[in-house]
Amino acid sequence: MDSAGDALFRPVRTGNAFEETVERLLQAIKLGVVPPGERLPAERDLATRLNVSRVTLREALHALQESGFVESRRGRYGGTFVCTASPRAVPTTPSRVDDIEDVLILRSALEIGAAECAAMRPLSDEDRAQLRARLSECDTSGLDEYRRKDSRLHLAVAELTGSPSLTAAVADVRMRLNELLDGIPLLPKNIEHSNRQHAALVEAILAGDAVTARRAMTEHLEGSASLLRGFLV
Incomplete structure (x- = not known):
């Protein structure tokens, strides 16, 4: 080698x-x-x-x-x-690489901050119930609905910040992210790992542990970024 x-x-x-x-x-x-x-x-x-x-x-x-x-x-x-003829989902061009990195950087800045802010705010019983419900949806979702349920959980975290502007920004970047995710396969092992990370994130937010919530979200986003760069770049 x-x-x-x-x-x-x-x-x-x-x-x-x-x-x-x-x-x-x-x-x-x-x-x-x-x-x-x-x-x-x-x-x-x-x-x-x-x-x-x-x-x-x-x-x-x-x-x-x-x-x-x-x-x-x-x-x-x-x-x-x-394989002698490996699949190519889309041609890799400089503009596409730039677009992927732009989405990943923006997502990281928004969602890591959202997780930290959500953990720092006092949560009502309804807030807690909604977050647990979104987590449960991901845990029990089939492959065909997983990305939609995953999006709902991430948006629920953003909503807990109490900032409509931040929630809207997370929704926008999630739309762009999902377009990229549609270009790569759903890997059951990744979903299993992702659900464990979701559980750690939700636990930290509910416990009011901003440092752990930030760390959990960071690690979670890095996993998705690795797959996107691997398959699409």
Whole structure:
């Protein structure tokens, strides 16, 4: 593996191990570090390089196999190989990259601040019930409705700030974000992880812990950003 491979297969550093592993593997495929038809490094070696468990690595590889980027081959010369015709959702252009980064930066600024503000405000029983209801909707949602229920939860957090202007801004950026999310597959492992992050976020807001709420939202948004950059950039 050349120096580019060493750079891409560096240890994962965030709390979103699955999402960042998917991003790293997609970068290696799209940049040609592992060319079409070639085999990825062995699972043990790759897991060590990325500093993730083999379970996490296998889940990431399964997601890419389901998305058509890699294929698994058995036998003496088996392993995980890059598909010769990997899917391309949309052409990657400088303007599209700029648009993705613009949305992600704006979303981060708005929603991390919203989570912090929501945790700092006194909440009524109705506020608390509404937030728990939105969380429950996400937990029980099927794949076909998940993004809509996810949007409702994030908007509910914004509404708890008591700022109509902030809520409107979060709604606007969420519309742009959902257009991007529609271009990538829904990954069950990511949804499972996302729901755990939602629960931690809601718990922090209900407890009035602004520092933890800010941290929970930051980590949650970083996971989505990793997948968007991996699939679309």
